[in-house]
Amino acid sequence: DVKVTQSSRYLVKRTGEKVFLECVQDMDHENMFWYRQDPGLGLRLIYFSYDVKMKEKGDIPEGYSVSREKKERFSLILESASTNQTSMYLCASRQDSNEQFFGPGTRLTVL
Amino acid sequence: QKEVEQNSGPLSVPEGAIASLNCTYSDRGSQSFFWYRQYSGKSPELIMFIYSNGDKEDGRFTAQLNKASQYVSLLIRDSQPSDSATYLCAVRPGRRALTFGSGTRLQVQP
Numbered sequence: 035d036v037k038v039t040q041s042s043r044y045l046v047k048r049t050g051e052k053v054f055l056e057c058v059q060d061m062d063h064e065n066m067f068w069y070r071q072d073p074g075l076g077l078r079l080i081y082f083s084y085d086v087k088m089k090e091k092g093d094i095p096e097g098y099s100v101s102r103e104k105k106e107r108f109s110l111i112l113e114s115a116s117t118n119q120t121s122m123y124l125c126a127s128r129q130d131s132n133e134q135f136f137g138p139g140t141r142l143t144v145l
Numbered sequence: 146q147k148e149v150e151q152n153s154g155p156l157s158v159p160e161g162a163i164a165s166l167n168c169t170y171s172d173r174g175s176q177s178f179f180w181y182r183q184y185s186g187k188s189p190e191l192i193m194f195i196y197s198n199g200d201k202e203d204g205r206f207t208a209q210l211n212k213a214s215q216y217v218s219l220l221i222r223d224s225q226p227s228d229s230a231t232y233l234c235a236v237r238p239g240r241r242a243l244t245f246g247s248g249t250r251l252q253v254q255p
Contacts, residue, residue, distance in 0.1 A: 067242055074153070076233065076247030077189070084241055092242060124188055134179075134243055136188035 037061070038137035040125050046143045053112040055140050057125030063135075065128045066108035068092075068100065070121040071139075077124065083108055115144045148172060151234050151246035159254050164221040166249050168234030171215065178210055179235040179243065180219045189233055193219070224253045 041056035059066065065084050069077040069092075079092030081100040089100050097119060101109045108127075112119055125137040150169045158164045166180075177196055181189035195201045195208040195217070207220040217236075221228055231248040238244060 065241055069245075074247060076149075077245040079242050079244070082242045090241075133191050133194070136190070139188050 038125055038127050038135050040123075040137040040140050042140050043138060044141050044143075046145065047112075047115050048145055049116060051112075051115050051144075053115050053142065053144075055110040055112075055123055055125075055142070057108045057110070057127075057137055058106050059108075059127040059135070060106065061127070061129065061135075062105065063127040063129045064105070066102065067126040067128075067134070068098075068108065068110045069124045069126065070094070071124055072121050080110065115142075117144050120144045147246070148238070148244045149234055149236055149246035151232075151249045153247060154250040155252045156249055157252045157254060158224050160224060160226060162224050164224045164228065164251055164253070166219040166221075166232050166234075166251065168217045168219075168246055169215055170217070170234075170236045170244075172236065172238040172244075173212075173215065175236040175238045177237040178208070178217045179237075180206075180208060180217075181233040181235060181245075183231045183233060183248065185230075192232075221251075224251075226253045226255050229253045 038059045067082040068080040083089045083102040099111045123140045128134040179194045180192045183189040193208045195210045201208045205222045209218045233248045234246040235243040
């Protein structure tokens, strides 16, 4: 079974803090993704990576950065958290097959 | 115009009925189409994918694709209360990542 894990289910941070969201997959997938999900807006792609140290911007990259130093791990970084980054963050991974597997999500609240 | 459009619902159907969920997309170059189910508080899980025009059946689920009309649908036969969830349509345009619609909430009434 493919497993995608995320470091926290719930996270509360203050405005201006640097925030790290970690995602790990155990199936040697090449492609990894970060989405955020907000009511009425669906899932929006922030960044994705198709190989170690490779990354591409998604639809809403502003205010975020990513890191992929190892194949199994893809980190999302909020350099200076803001209240409009309060959201559910979902990590996903995929190999050449078309099924994209999601992690359980991290609900981030920025106060 | 959004890349993937879905009616937000809720779509309410009685138990045992057929639920019909619809999705339109804007990128004519899209090649792969997906339906995900998401229960409240959970992450999305894949139900079906379809690449070719026509119908694809898997148990109680049928995906339908019409590339000329840029239209994808999901039919759920013999709907059960456990099917109550939000259904997300996703397409893969030229790039590697999926683009999702905002989802349709389905309520199956016992």
